[in-house]
Amino acid sequence: MKREPQAVKIAPSILAGDFGHLADEAKKAEQAGADSLHLDIMDGHFVPNLTMGSQAVSAINRATNLFLDVHLMIYNPFDYIERFVQAGADSITFHMEATEDVEETLAYIRKCNIRAGLAFNPETSVSMIPKYLDKCDMILLMTVNPGFGGQKFIEKVLDKVQFTRDLCNQLNIRAGGVTLKDNSSTGHQLPPFDIQVDGGITHLNVRRCVEAGANVIVAGTSLFKSPNFADAIKQMRQSAEGH
Numbered sequence: 001m002k003r004e005p006q007a008v009k010i011a012p013s014i015l016a017g018d019f020g021h022l023a024d025e026a027k028k029a030e031q032a033g034a035d036s037l038h039l040d041i042m043d044g045h046f047v048p049n050l051t052m053g054s055q056a057v058s059a060i061n062r063a064t065n066l067f068l069d070v071h072l073m074i075y076n077p078f079d080y081i082e083r084f085v086q087a088g089a090d091s092i093t094f095h096m097e098a099t100e101d102v103e104e105t106l107a108y109i110r111k112c113n114i115r116a117g118l119a120f121n122p123e124t125s126v127s128m129i130p131k132y133l134d135k136c137d138m139i140l141l142m143t144v145n146p147g148f149g150g151q152k153f154i155e156k157v158l159d160k161v162q163f164t165r166d167l168c169n170q171l172n173i174r175a176g177g178v179t180l181k182d183n184s185s186t187g188h189q190l191p192p193f194d195i196q197v198d199g200g201i202t203h204l205n206v207r208r209c210v211e212a213g214a215n216v217i218v219a220g221t222s223l224f225k226s227p228n229f230a231d232a233i234k235q236m237r238q239s240a241e242g243h
């Protein structure tokens with residue numbers, strides 16, 4: 001299927017930043033030209049690691065104007081939505097594997113007037129994606145097993161990315177899960193549906209993610225640990241766009 005050119009959004013993951021200076025790290029990402037900031041929340045149960053809670057998100061929110069993309073890797077995400085909304089989350093993504101109340105959780109996040117994302121682990125079947133595409137604002141396809149930064153990119157997830165983008169195209173689903181009823185030129189001004197990839201992404205594999213259909217790129221190690229943040233974002237963007 002022919003793919004339309006996409007504006008790629010780059011979201012540095014602060015997990016690879018210095019936790020002693022989260023506010024400064026957020027400012028650094030903003031000054032370097034990030035499109036949003038990705039915040040990894042882990043509970044030590046859903047994944048074998050602990051990171052930060054809503055107070056840290058609130059402190060980051062006070063330090064930056066960046067769009068805050070909160071990635072919950074926790075069980076019972078529903079119970080924590082309100083506190084992350086109050087802390088300044090602009091979008092909340094939770095894992096399909098972490099709750100039985102996927103629809104209720106997506107609906108509640110949207111009711112709080114922020115964007116709702118649904119994440120899938122590399123091994124999780126994509127068979128449920130069609131059911132939720134029009135009920136969320138973003139699908140996150142993990143390109144590593146969640147829990148830690150600095151892991152190796154899992155290539156085979158690209159098939160799932162492609163499956164999801166093809167589905168959006170077939171069903172005419174655009175940004176925000178809106179289904180276009182016709183192919184009028186006005187309708188096409190609506191940006192594409194957001195498909196995010198997260199884990200092990202560098203300027204060397206980002207193009208393959210975009211070619212498969214991803215348009216939101218999360219990168220921790222390859223951006224925060226680079227000698228020059230702004231150059232690293234620029235290089236990631238250029239590689240993503242195929243330059």
Ligand code: DX5
Pocket residue numbers: 013015016038040071144145146147148149150151198199200201218219220221222
């Ligand atoms: C992993 C997290 C990722 C992680 C990505 O569980 O969801 O956001 O920070 O880090 P890198 O880019 O280092 O793989």
Ligand code: ZN
Pocket residue numbers: 013038039040071198218
């Ligand atoms: Zn993440």
